[in-house]
Amino acid sequence: MISYAPDAPDRADVRTLLEEHLADMFATSPAESVHALDVGALAGPAISFWTAREDGTLLGCGAIKDLGAGGAEIKSMRTARDARGRGVAGGLLGRLLAEARERGFGRVSLETGSQDYFAAARRLYLRHGFTVCPPFAHYSADPNSVFMTLELSEG
Structure with a gap:
């Protein structure tokens, strides 16, 4: 069974996944268009970092960044290559949105790429109600970049 829980971005397995994420972002987008956070930034006080695990094995990660004024941002959504196609990203996004609601955020936004590489991510966000x-x-x-948002007060 997959479990979703707060975690530390500097754990060895998480660090490896985040380094892979950053490498893919820089390989796919011009440097000035890469907005992924590194491990140090993900450990910041405005960030709530979560992982998906099964029997201790890391399947994915994601974070919520407090933007102030009732808004939050989804950051560093990543599924491990071996776990893709199993619903990890959808489950993790659902957990992050539940956390955002619990913390009283009224809106969650995100930035993702406009290239074909990011098409699956855009479809995931659209399925979860982002516009x-x-x-x-x-x-x-x-x-x-493609910018997307979800008003939590509407559901």
């Missing part, structure tokens, strides 16, 4: 939106927080318009 495309203008840039938010510190972001600015970028042809390599």
Whole structure:
């Protein structure tokens, strides 16, 4: 059974997954369009970091960043290669959204890539009710980015 729980981004297996994530982001997008956080940033006080595990094996990770004013951002969603196609990302996203609701956030937003590589991620977010939106927080318009948001107060 897959379990979802708060975790530390500096654990060895998580660090490896996050390094893979960053490498893929830089291989797919121009450096100025990569907004993935490194391990140090994910350990920050405004971040709630979660992992998905099965029998102790890391399957995926994701985080919620408090943006202030009732808003949060999904960061560093990643599923381990061997765990893809098993619903890990959907389960983890569901858990992150539940956490956001529990913490009283009214809106959750995210940035993902516009390239074909990110098509599955965009479909996942759309299935969970996210809609495309203008840039938010510190972001600015970028042809390599798609911005999405979900109003939690609406469901």
